[in-house]
Amino acid sequence: MKVGIITSGGDAPGMNAAIRAVVRYAIPRGIETIGIERGWGGLLDNSIIPLTRKSVEGIIHLGGTILKTTRCQEFFTPRGYYKAMKVIKENKINALIVIGGDGSMWGSVQLNEVSGIPIIGIPATIDNDVAFTDETIGFDTAVNTCIEAIDKIRTTARSLERIFLIETMGRERGFLALQVGITAGVGVILVPEIKYNIEEVCERLRDFKQRGKRTSLIVAAEGIGDTSTIAENIEKITGFEIRISKLGYIQRGGAPTGRSRLLANLFGTYAVDLLLKGVYNEMVGIKDGKIISTDLKKVINTRKKLDMKLFTMAKELAV
Amino acid sequence: MKVGIITSGGDAPGMNAAIRAVVRYAIPRGIETIGIERGWGGLLDNSIIPLTRKSVEGIIHLGGTILKTTRCQEFFTPRGYYKAMKVIKENKINALIVIGGDGSMWGSVQLNEVSGIPIIGIPATIDNDVAFTDETIGFDTAVNTCIEAIDKIRTTARSLERIFLIETMGRERGFLALQVGITAGVGVILVPEIKYNIEEVCERLRDFKQRGKRTSLIVAAEGIGDTSTIAENIEKITGFEIRISKLGYIQRGGAPTGRSRLLANLFGTYAVDLLLKGVYNEMVGIKDGKIISTDLKKVINTRKKLDMKLFTMAKELAV
Amino acid sequence: MKVGIITSGGDAPGMNAAIRAVVRYAIPRGIETIGIERGWGGLLDNSIIPLTRKSVEGIIHLGGTILKTTRCQEFFTPRGYYKAMKVIKENKINALIVIGGDGSMWGSVQLNEVSGIPIIGIPATIDNDVAFTDETIGFDTAVNTCIEAIDKIRTTARSLERIFLIETMGRERGFLALQVGITAGVGVILVPEIKYNIEEVCERLRDFKQRGKRTSLIVAAEGIGDTSTIAENIEKITGFEIRISKLGYIQRGGAPTGRSRLLANLFGTYAVDLLLKGVYNEMVGIKDGKIISTDLKKVINTRKKLDMKLFTMAKELAV
Amino acid sequence: MKVGIITSGGDAPGMNAAIRAVVRYAIPRGIETIGIERGWGGLLDNSIIPLTRKSVEGIIHLGGTILKTTRCQEFFTPRGYYKAMKVIKENKINALIVIGGDGSMWGSVQLNEVSGIPIIGIPATIDNDVAFTDETIGFDTAVNTCIEAIDKIRTTARSLERIFLIETMGRERGFLALQVGITAGVGVILVPEIKYNIEEVCERLRDFKQRGKRTSLIVAAEGIGDTSTIAENIEKITGFEIRISKLGYIQRGGAPTGRSRLLANLFGTYAVDLLLKGVYNEMVGIKDGKIISTDLKKVINTRKKLDMKLFTMAKELAV
Structure with a gap:
């Protein structure tokens, strides 16, 4: 054969x-x-x-x-x-x-x-x-690559006291974003499969702020739409500043x-x-x-x- | 409660x-x-x-x-x-x-x-x-820490053309050594649960040599006995030089x-x-x-x- | 005091x-x-x-x-x-x-x-x-973070046989991009201080292709302008496909x-x-x-x- | 030519x-x-x-x-x-x-x-x-490999509240141990070039304990002698428990x-x-x-x- x-x-x-x-x-x-x-x-x-x-x-x-x-x-x-x-x-x-x-x-x-x-x-x-x-x-490799990247961003997020929106790969599905979100300890996870309510997201971020959470992170799969627009909308509603980090092709790489x-x-x-x-x-x-x-x-x-x-x-x- | x-x-x-x-x-x-x-x-x-x-x-x-x-x-x-x-x-x-x-x-x-x-x-x-x-x-973290260490040792092993014996933790059990061995692509895995036959190990190493394998690695759980003695015995029988690397406490650490x-x-x-x-x-x-x-x-x-x-x-x- | x-x-x-x-x-x-x-x-x-x-x-x-x-x-x-x-x-x-x-x-x-x-x-x-x-x-930390990211992207670049444009931080200066470029072995480095000639860049990429270079990478400081537009222009001229990876905030982070x-x-x-x-x-x-x-x-x-x-x-x- | x-x-x-x-x-x-x-x-x-x-x-x-x-x-x-x-x-x-x-x-x-x-x-x-x-x-690569390993050991050292002696390469010279020691924030650095006084070392460790230092580390170049004996001697004098970690061949490896x-x-x-x-x-x-x-x-x-x-x-x- x-x-x-x-x-x-x-x-x-x-x-x-x-x-x-x-x-x-x-x-x-x-x-x-x-x-x-x-x-x-x-x-x-x-x-x-x-x-x-x-x-x-x-x-x-x-x-x-x-x-x-x-x-x-x-x-x-x-x-x-x-x-x-x-x-x-x-x-x-x-x-x-x-x-x-x-x-x-x-x-x-x-x-x-x-x-x-x-x-x-x-x-x-x-x-x-x-x-x-x-x-x-x-999949497991990409999850770890993402959470290592987030661990790096975390120190900056904490130092700057800003909200960070981290965009993972996933044009149609949110498996990666979900797994990354839960293992990176992130409270707001946005995936293409679930319609998010922007007011609810903002409410959550306000709640984080009120409780004095040191780092507020959002993990979003690329398929949810243009993350810049989403970030701007959240900024408008809450008045919080948001920085975006698209993890990009590093997610495919590595041993x-x-x-x-x-x-x-x-x-x-x-x-x-x-x-x-x-x-x-x-x-x-x-x-x-x-x-x-x-x-x-x-x-x-x-x-x-x-x-x-x-x-x-x-x-x-x-x- | x-x-x-x-x-x-x-x-x-x-x-x-x-x-x-x-x-x-x-x-x-x-x-x-x-x-x-x-x-x-x-x-x-x-x-x-x-x-x-x-x-x-x-x-x-x-x-x-x-x-x-x-x-x-x-x-x-x-x-x-x-x-x-x-x-x-x-x-x-x-x-x-x-x-x-x-x-x-x-x-x-x-x-x-x-x-x-x-x-x-x-x-x-x-x-x-x-x-x-x-x-x-x-467990999964320790496995990855070990295989990352082995990936580092690999370049040296290949450059020196020596056999390396890598000792992992595991005083009584070989779960870690086994998982590390199979995922690092290692052909000789020694664990406390299984009596190894030194002649067989030597035969395998000779076979690797003959086939021109670029890196011959042995992974051994610490519980199999004194790895220095084992390495010496293999050296005596085969004439190959063996270097030992005990991974030690780094296996417990890390994110x-x-x-x-x-x-x-x-x-x-x-x-x-x-x-x-x-x-x-x-x-x-x-x-x-x-x-x-x-x-x-x-x-x-x-x-x-x-x-x-x-x-x-x-x-x-x-x- | x-x-x-x-x-x-x-x-x-x-x-x-x-x-x-x-x-x-x-x-x-x-x-x-x-x-x-x-x-x-x-x-x-x-x-x-x-x-x-x-x-x-x-x-x-x-x-x-x-x-x-x-x-x-x-x-x-x-x-x-x-x-x-x-x-x-x-x-x-x-x-x-x-x-x-x-x-x-x-x-x-x-x-x-x-x-x-x-x-x-x-x-x-x-x-x-x-x-x-x-x-x-x-600075040294950021250089290493960038070249580690590029080492990850390299395997994808090689597997896909695509050109990758990697965008580093540096709104006004190109120190980081230059150091990353030379240490990652990258042939095309674009920085805000030096006007680049797009024809020359394309010529270089064509030359890489001709010589059978396995990975063609471009490193560009964010200050050189919109990298999407630059990539599009290169694509139009050369017909090569280019992927963009903005390293983003991970560059600030890490130990x-x-x-x-x-x-x-x-x-x-x-x-x-x-x-x-x-x-x-x-x-x-x-x-x-x-x-x-x-x-x-x-x-x-x-x-x-x-x-x-x-x-x-x-x-x-x-x- | x-x-x-x-x-x-x-x-x-x-x-x-x-x-x-x-x-x-x-x-x-x-x-x-x-x-x-x-x-x-x-x-x-x-x-x-x-x-x-x-x-x-x-x-x-x-x-x-x-x-x-x-x-x-x-x-x-x-x-x-x-x-x-x-x-x-x-x-x-x-x-x-x-x-x-x-x-x-x-x-x-x-x-x-x-x-x-x-x-x-x-x-x-x-x-x-x-x-x-x-x-x-x-050299710079080996320094970073060592301090990354120490950062891993640090969490265990802190969790166990034990002193760790980390042995680096350097049979005759202490450049690596010194650079690793200062950049890992280690207070006791032992190198072959300088005769150490064991009483002084013990005194330092006692002082660390008294000040409530969370992790007491010793970095020693392999050339200073058998680290097991040194650790035992320190244990006898101070009553503190010491764990040894020989970093070994990973120091030569890596990108x-x-x-x-x-x-x-x-x-x-x-x-x-x-x-x-x-x-x-x-x-x-x-x-x-x-x-x-x-x-x-x-x-x-x-x-x-x-x-x-x-x-x-x-x-x-x-x-």
Whole structure:
């Protein structure tokens, strides 16, 4: 069997650890592994490299992905799928392991439907917005990167006695913002899934002030709208000064945490086990501490839910 | 109700986050919270401070424990228990929340048996050696501290082309060494629970050499015996040079990771919920992603098992 | 003698170390030290706290300033100076030590001219834009914070094969951007002091591409203008995609580096020595490795020069 | 001209940045650069690789050395020098740039005397024990690694109320321990150059206790003798409990700080400039903020002095 490995979409810390796990677990089990570079783009370009046990040495602790990744429009067209099929056939690839987020799982389903190539998905994105897995590779790392950044901003916030609004990644979902908010001890967390009431936010900030809270922070996912406008509105209503800090691309980077690396090991080896058992078109995941797999179509058609209890807890513990 | 909070045994990152969670969740529910300083020692000395919502501000990200901790021999004597009972009575303490490791849970059972004071335990130790919880507060932080240290040592190991033996904490159990080993990509992991065969270890190192592995690392829990002797023996057999690095007390320190803080929040609030429901003498824990509680006696009489599959996986993925 | 300590303007890591050094060095030499909170604002409000050897314990490694800091408009008015004078007189303050950046030194000169109060300045700002000192407290820390952030972005830049424009602080001066650029190995550094030629920048980026450089980064000080517009212009000309990352407030935060702490110790003790010798209205500084002091008026009337050779070096070494 | 680059002795963070600076500055000036692997050892083995502008890409931020380094006994024998000469001749190497510590400078002088090969030294060692340079590449990084480790230990020290003795590297010299001590705010610093009086040390610790100092730390260079014995002696005299933490090999690792990278750039380019000017057998250095060079023999025959004023300052500011 010859398996192609793809990392697709935005990069996430731990993707390299997952590539390493797949390669090193697959080869002794008689599977040949190759890497497809630059996501779907490389599949169209026939940009393929061999992946041996040696070629994945010394990468477990590196952020990003040695296979690179791009967002590729052409892939999602009839011509794109056709090209991809041709490359798959020519290279005699028997199955694909696709490491990425929600969009990559969606692309996997499309490709499979058109080409019939068996695919196993491994969820890896800092956004943690993939259904049927409690956690994605890279999420824990991004949470820690954000709270370390907030710990830095905290000293300035305290020295200046200003409110800081910290913008995390998350165009559509607030998993990262929520996890960061509760673990950074932040009382106001704004996410795209929940309509916020600006009067309520202001009331909370006034309450913080009154109780003499030394640092008032707001954590907001980028998807809630233009944070500058929100900050201005709060300033107008409360008279408090607000500074904005967009954490930006550092959230994607850095060495993966132990947890992101462990997930990568568990997911990567399980993906190979599925292939060996002849199970196809599923996505690996972790559910209640157990490694499972779920039909890819079910994955892309299910919207993962935020844990609303964490909001209440974050709010309650912050004052 | 008046609840005393104790941190006992070795400190672990996230203890402060747990104290904060207990206090801030308990007070609005009508519970008065006080802190007992320096573990069991402070209980004997009547070293008690009030804990308000304000007094736990700005501590969620701090390592160590604001309540301090000591190991106290006197406590574990009839005179000790008697003193403790007196202090509990005089201060009109209705229940204790004890935050610590295995030894602290053991002490809690003793104290409860002698005095009848209701106790809820919260597992917090970098060793993760407490039964009936998949993870303890502080464990994830220690894992990350260790792998960051190993990432530093890696560059030197690669530059010098020497084998490095990294000694982690763990006098009796190897949870930390195992988790560090697998996530740092280390092929030889030595833990107290498993007798190692030195010839086998040497064989593995020779195999690494032959395959041209750039960095050969050994991770060993301190409990496996004197690492200097082990290194010397390996040197004698293989002729390879080995350098030792004992990670030491840095493993206890540092800001808690997101995961250690989240556990602290979940455990702390759940502990209060148990008290409110009149459930006593249980330890909070996380099992398959769910917060549970278990009878303290059962906890201290059960030996937690290492996940042996992780050993095999670490070994297999490392070459 | 009674000396008031003020931290003013933006906070910088190492300010606390400087406060500690002043207090602990001054007291055994017979000087009483008090802290004026929130910069010039606290001077107007009579917001004064005693500073003992004990009150500066455990702060050498903390970012921000325990004395807090604000920007205060009222101070720079006749009424402001008058109020300040009154507070100085009422508190029987004999001299001030002002820890801050260029603006704080300017304020010191104004206050001294109006009130006659002797002042010693200690340069502390992440911008390093104060004349007559090779380095300010906090600069080295900010440089390291920035290059650590860039090291994180690097993995994403490499995985995505995109150009990243990293925006550092520096509204008027480019010391930080230059130092970050050269030490992060960046070939294109844009600073407010030097007009850049967009065609030249594009040419450089094209050259990087041609040579197969794996990561093309641009470092730009915020003072060069709207970085989004600049990025768009480069995109239009070259057809390359550019991502922007504004490092923001994390640059002010974090534990001070060894070097920022050392400078704080050297500057703080020297400031006290000057007071003891009866030297007033000077700013402490480091010049060619030696601690010196310079007349405050001379300081504020001199524009510090960028080291142009570093630009050439950065450019040359980056390809 | 063909120049060989060697990294020798213990590795130091910033060596890679120095290699990069030499290569990228030399090539456009008509110098061919090659790398000699594994220090003097590689010179004996004819272990030589070409170094192009491309081969030093993406290494400025990596610890260790891509050229590797060993300690090689054979080199320092008549047979060793003879072998080295032969390799130099066969490879038509016109000059060597040797990056390393005191021992490497000593080896350079020996090799030059025997073979006549022109050599330029670049001081790179975490020990900072090389004369005629205020700072060596890697020193600033090691200082920061140590103080970050101490900041971690601090929380445990405070929680346990124990004295911690932190052992830094430095078998013969105390530059690192001194710099770490003063910047970590430590009151007791023990270095090999100064005989310590154990009674005095105990007196200081008792004084700390009496003043209620929350954390009593001792920093000791490994060269002062067996720290376990010293700790035991202090325990016997004072009755205080002492914990030991040997920082070990993490001190050599990690990404170089901005300052170590800057020095690497300045030293590397200056070394090439010397070769171009026909200046040989000198070591580059920084003195009072200026890049200078000094005769290698003078360097190895001069013992660099500790700045004793820093001791007094550290002691005074720590209480």
